[in-house]
Amino acid sequence: MWKCEFAKQLGNVSNNLHVISAFSIVAPILVGAIYFKSLSFALRILFVYVAVTGIFELITGIMFAYGVNNMVLFHTYFYIEFLAISAIFFFSYDSVFWRGIVGVFLVSFLAFSLIDYFYFDAWDPFKANERYAEGLMVIIMCAGYYISLLRRPIHRYLERQPMFWLTSGWLIYFAGTLYLFLFSKELLEMDSFHFWQIHAILNIGLNVIYVVSFVMGRRL
Numbered sequence: 001m002w003k004c005e006f007a008k009q010l011g012n013v014s015n016n017l018h019v020i021s022a023f024s025i026v027a028p029i030l031v032g033a034i035y036f037k038s039l040s041f042a043l044r045i046l047f048v049y050v051a052v053t054g055i056f057e058l059i060t061g062i063m064f065a066y067g068v069n070n071m072v073l074f075h076t077y078f079y080i081e082f083l084a085i086s087a088i089f090f091f092s093y094d095s096v097f098w099r100g101i102v103g104v105f106l107v108s109f110l111a112f113s114l115i116d117y118f119y120f121d122a123w124d125p126f127k128a129n130e131r132y133a134e135g136l137m138v139i140i141m142c143a144g145y146y147i148s149l150l151r152r153p154i155h156r157y158l159e160r161q162p163m164f165w166l167t168s169g170w171l172i173y174f175a176g177t178l179y180l181f182l183f184s185k186e187l188l189e190m191d192s193f194h195f196w197q198i199h200a201i202l203n204i205g206l207n208v209i210y211v212v213s214f215v216m217g218r219r220l
Contacts, residue, residue: 021200022061025054028210035218041164042091043217049084050210053077075127082109082134085170089141094152094164098144105137131181135174142171162217169209176202 003112032039032047039047057078063070083106095097109130116129149158158164177199 009042017197017200017204022057023202024204024207025050025057028053028207031211031214035214038219039214039217040162040219042088043214044208045088045091045211046166048152049080049088052080053082071116078127078131078134079113082138084108085141088166089145092145093148095144095148098141098148101144102141105141109137111134128181135178135181138170138174139178142174144166152178160216162213164211165216166213169206169213173202173206 026052060070060073086102093099
């Protein structure tokens with residue numbers, strides 16, 4: 001009996017985390033809107049991306065509530081996600097080499113997506129291979145930003161730099177979800193609440209980082 005009750009409590013925690021994760025996007029949208037005029041071009045791209053994320057969260061949440069399959073929107077969203085992150089890094093790098101890497105990654109990701117769709121994951125609703133490839137590329141771009149900081153230490157206080165916060169947030173999120181994306185098929189088949197719990201916690205943390213990035217990026 002106690003096992004059933006414990007399982008029910010775990011389920012409630014998972015559901016609550018999912019709801020908090022979905023609604024946590026509201027915070028960076030509000031803060032970004034307040035400081036939008038004083039943000040750099042890269043952070044304005046971030047705001048547009050965050051706003052689009054909020055719209056997708058709302059639409060997919062409504063579709064889920066009515067039992068409508070929302071995987072098409074999910075796949076569309078992560079293409080937007082990769083494009084937005086790549087654009088932000090492109091306009092933040094001061095290195096021609098790393099800007100070139102971003103361009104190579106964009107072309108490679110689109111080519112890999114087409115190959116994956118036609119030859120490997122055509123029937124996979126989660127597109128795990130593409131999510132994993134996206135995670136690896138974003139982690140490399142994060143590493144590129146850190147390398148640029150080491151080679152040109154122009155910032156005295158890194159904790160005041162919005163891109164430092166943003167890069168750290170993406171590194172934690174994508175490194176933390178890389179394992180989940182790699183084994184997403186197995187985890188989804190098991191209906192493991194741990195998958196959604198970990199992802200929800202990381203997503204909440206990332207939205208907090210977005211808020212900090214907007215606050216640090218405002219020009220007073």
